[in-house]
Amino acid sequence: xxxxxxxxxxxxxxxxxxxxxxxxxxxxxxxxxxxxxxxxxxxxxxxxxxxxxxxxxxxxxxxxxxxxxxxxxxxxxxxxxxxxxxxxxxxxxxxxxxxxxxxxxxxxxxxxxxxxxxxxxxxxxxxxxxxxxxxxxxxxxxxxxxxxxxxxxxxxxxx
Amino acid sequence: xxxxxxxxxxxxxxxxxxxxxxxxxxxxxxxxxxxxxxxxxxxxxxxxxxxxxxxxxxxxxxxxxxxxxxxxxxxxxxxxxxxxxxxxxxxxxxxxxxxxxxxxxxxxxxx
Numbered sequence: 001x002x003x004x005x006x007x008x009x010x011x012x013x014x015x016x017x018x019x020x021x022x023x024x025x026x027x028x029x030x031x032x033x034x035x036x037x038x039x040x041x042x043x044x045x046x047x048x049x050x051x052x053x054x055x056x057x058x059x060x061x062x063x064x065x066x067x068x069x070x071x072x073x074x075x076x077x078x079x080x081x082x083x084x085x086x087x088x089x090x091x092x093x094x095x096x097x098x099x100x101x102x103x104x105x106x107x108x109x110x111x112x113x114x115x116x117x118x119x120x121x122x123x124x125x126x127x128x129x130x131x132x133x134x135x136x137x138x139x140x141x142x143x144x145x146x147x148x149x150x151x152x153x154x155x156x157x158x159x
Numbered sequence: 160x161x162x163x164x165x166x167x168x169x170x171x172x173x174x175x176x177x178x179x180x181x182x183x184x185x186x187x188x189x190x191x192x193x194x195x196x197x198x199x200x201x202x203x204x205x206x207x208x209x210x211x212x213x214x215x216x217x218x219x220x221x222x223x224x225x226x227x228x229x230x231x232x233x234x235x236x237x238x239x240x241x242x243x244x245x246x247x248x249x250x251x252x253x254x255x256x257x258x259x260x261x262x263x264x265x266x267x268x269x270x
Contacts, residue, residue: 017182042243049214107219
């Protein structure tokens with residue numbers, strides 16, 4: 001199989017807020033193979049939690065739907081994709097601004113995207129009104145420096 | 160979640176024993192507000208000793224309790240925050256309105 005990634009997983013779950021813990025713990029368990037530091041794990045877990053919460057609270061607005069989570073690893077880089085088929089975001093640039101929230105009555109802080117952007121290396125948001133939203137994030141695990149593993153990967157023709 | 164209330168200095172300490180996300184914040188909020196409204200404390204302290212994870216739902220939770228305690232002339236403080244959670248506090252500027260305090264070990268022992 002021709003795959004540019006070293007490892008990959010995918011889960012789908014109902015948009016229930018008690019699945020937020022399930023989602024971030026699953027990702028933490030999956031990326032453990034890169035020997036991340038506790039800080040790196042915490043950063044990724046927080047970013048995943050924010051994206052999944054957005055899908056549940058804003059995308060589906062308490063209605064039931066499916067949240068998809070894909071996590072891939074290439075060398076020391078983690079790629080995470082969280083998507084929903086919810087209502088979508090009208091203006092992504094405005095939604096990403098710190099403290100912007102459409103649900104201040106629910107005590108939402110409006111810090112979700114800000115946290116994702118500061119805890120991950122790269123965050124991309126694609127959204128279509130009425131169709132849904134996809135958040136793609138990447139982060140390099142800096143602590144990962146296993147030469148043997150890097151060598152094994154490069155001999156698989158990925159360089 | 161455990162809580163202790165000291166009458167003499169009107170101080171309410173909450174020890175939260177779980178991860179704080181949107182799901183748990185709703186439960187915590189309900190219990191907290193009951194006790195804050197009942198005691199009308201001058202000081203509300205959140206003990207984060209047993210909290211290993213918090214996302215932005217925690218920011219909303221704390222700001223909401225800050226507003227509520229203010230209605231009764233009380234202030235809100237936090238104690239024992241871990242490194243990953245401190246990052247969220249610093250990034251959001253939360254420590255400017257909800258300062259960090261040290262609480263004695265004795266006080267941290269709950270009934």
